[in-house]
Amino acid sequence: MTQIILLCISAVSLCFGFIGLAFAKSSKTANGDDKKAKKRKRLSIALTLFGGWLLIGTLVSMFSAKKAGLKIEFALFSDRISIFGFSIAKTVVISFCITGTVLILGTVFRLFVFPKFSPDDPKGFQNVIEIAVEAMENFAKNSLLDYSGQLAPYMFTLAVYMIFSAFTELFGLRAPTSDLTSTFAMGLITFFLINYYGIKKKGVAGRIKGMAKPTPLVFPMKILSDVAVPVSLACRLFGNMLGGMIVMDLLKSVLGGYAVGIPPVAGLYFNLFHPAIQTYIFIILSMTFINEAIE
């Protein structure tokens, strides 16, 4: 019964919207009240969108078994599937796919696109690549000092991997960055880099001496805070990504069949902007910690 009423409302609003749009088109030649016409046009567009959304949503929820309501189920760790007898988490498979995609894209770009670039007059796609690489290099030069040449490519790789893994969430898959294992691996790599470059720059004795900088009393504290670095990096990224995923799941489950136009708009924030900010923070924090070790 309610569905019939909703269908009627959507049909009426669609009709009004189309009539308004037709009026706006026909009255375009006779320019009368400009402001009023603009307002009317905007109103009719909104009415059309609302009617279309209601119509599609009602039809979908009529014919699908998915009912709207607060019924959310998520797991802290992703489901596992077995491939060739090995039990592998789904996010690992997805991250292999991402790595493969990035490798193939990189090879194709290196072999077929980059040789066509001209160093004198950059245009189009070359500009984008140059801006990204230059920004990363300047970024790294400030905090990584002498080692920026070695570490800037790694940081760029990390950024590309994390951005690509954010894209997978748009396809309805679970992003690898919302799995604790993947983020912890990245945190461990940062931990290894901190110690490797700290020891390379100052030697083992210098690194230990640097830990007892103000007084030897703070030595255990410094050890503890060094060990906490990968844990905090991993938990930060994991929590943020999982939070975004849960918010999107909640939105979808609340809307049920009406999840037609709204989740993509919210996804612009939760699946694109938010991961980009987190990528930036992860890279900045890694660089800051490495800078602390080599300074």
Next chain:
Amino acid sequence: MNALGAGLAMLTALGAGFGMCLATAKAVEAVARQPEASGKINSILLLGCALAESTAIYAFVVALVLAVK
């Protein structure tokens, strides 16, 4: 009981929110005083906000561990 614990754990968000508000207020003051340094202040603010936010994120992870059975 688990849900109650999860809810209590999320009270940590209070502290994170307060810390972020302090940082942002100071950053706004700094930009108002020296608009030409806004780029540098922005990056420092983002870093500080990330660090302040991390307590809330830890609480969130703890709450999830408690809530998801």
